[in-house]
Amino acid sequence: GQNIDQPTEMTATEGAIVQINCTYQTSGFNGLFWYQQHAGEAPTFLSYNVLDGLEEKGRFSSFLSRSKGYSYLLLKELQMKDSASYLCAVTNSGSARQLTFGSGTQLTVLP
Amino acid sequence: KAGVTQTPRYLIKTRGQQVTLSCSPISGHRSVSWYQQTPGQGLQFLFEYFSETQRNKGNFPGRFSGRQFSNSRSEMNVSTLELGDSALYLCASSSPSTGESSYEQYFGPGTRLTVT
Numbered sequence: 388g389q390n391i392d393q394p395t396e397m398t399a400t401e402g403a404i405v406q407i408n409c410t411y412q413t414s415g416f417n418g419l420f421w422y423q424q425h426a427g428e429a430p431t432f433l434s435y436n437v438l439d440g441l442e443e444k445g446r447f448s449s450f451l452s453r454s455k456g457y458s459y460l461l462l463k464e465l466q467m468k469d470s471a472s473y474l475c476a477v478t479n480s481g482s483a484r485q486l487t488f489g490s491g492t493q494l495t496v497l498p
Numbered sequence: 499k500a501g502v503t504q505t506p507r508y509l510i511k512t513r514g515q516q517v518t519l520s521c522s523p524i525s526g527h528r529s530v531s532w533y534q535q536t537p538g539q540g541l542q543f544l545f546e547y548f549s550e551t552q553r554n555k556g557n558f559p560g561r562f563s564g565r566q567f568s569n570s571r572s573e574m575n576v577s578t579l580e581l582g583d584s585a586l587y588l589c590a591s592s593s594p595s596t597g598e599s600s601y602e603q604y605f606g607p608g609t610r611l612t613v614t
Contacts, residue, residue, distance in 0.1 A: 418601065420601075420603075428607070429502075429588060429605035429606060429607050429608055430541070430588070430605045431605070432602045432603065432604070435601050435602065474541065476541075482546060482553060482554045484529055484531050484546050484553075484554070484590075484592055484593075484601075484603060485531070485543050485546060485554045485556070486531075486533075486541075486543060486603065487543065488540055488541040488542070489540070490540045491540060491541075
């Protein structure tokens with residue numbers, strides 16, 4: 388089976404940096420995705436990690452350690468619009484399009 | 499280019515009825531995946547279709563089925579609706595036919611199904 392854990396809620400201040408952690412246990416791990424979902428909207432793709440290391444994309448960065456079953460999403464220079472749910476999802480070698488999602492981390496950015 | 503579209507956006511059905519939801523992927527995308535999102539269970543994979551063939555299926559009962567047409571549009575059907583089927587049903591498309599990376603899934607706005 389697959390198990391993905393991430394914190395339920397986090398709060399941070401505008402302009403700050405926040406790190407959202409995700410740990411996973413899965414057989415045949417292929418890759419890890421991060422999605423952002425605003426209330427009432429569809430999830431939007433943020434990042435995809437297959438190899439160990441840090442992937443930077445503007446204000447967002449994502450890190451993966453395959454040996455530790457661990458990833459984090461780093462958000463810099465937080466803005467109010469970053470208030471959303473952040474979903475960690477993994478795929479296994481069976482299909483790169485069968486996403487298994489964590490329960491999501493609700494981030495609230497305060498002024 | 500146009501994004502993933504889903505129809506209808508909202509639907510109310512009663513227990514025992516059946517429902518069909520539609521998804522049109524981004525032009526050129528051949529893979530369509532369906533997900534169910536509920537407050538209690540989060541986002542859960544239903545199935546994936548590629549070139550009219552079901553490639554993967556999640557752990558849902560046989561009441562949930564789907565199909566894909568030659569133009570890549572997909573439908574999912576739920577028969578004998580139960581109260582617990584109330585959810586947001588999302589579809590996502592990927593596998594563009596030209597040069598982009600194929601691992602990104604682009605989600606549609608979803609169909610909000612309420613079963614009473």
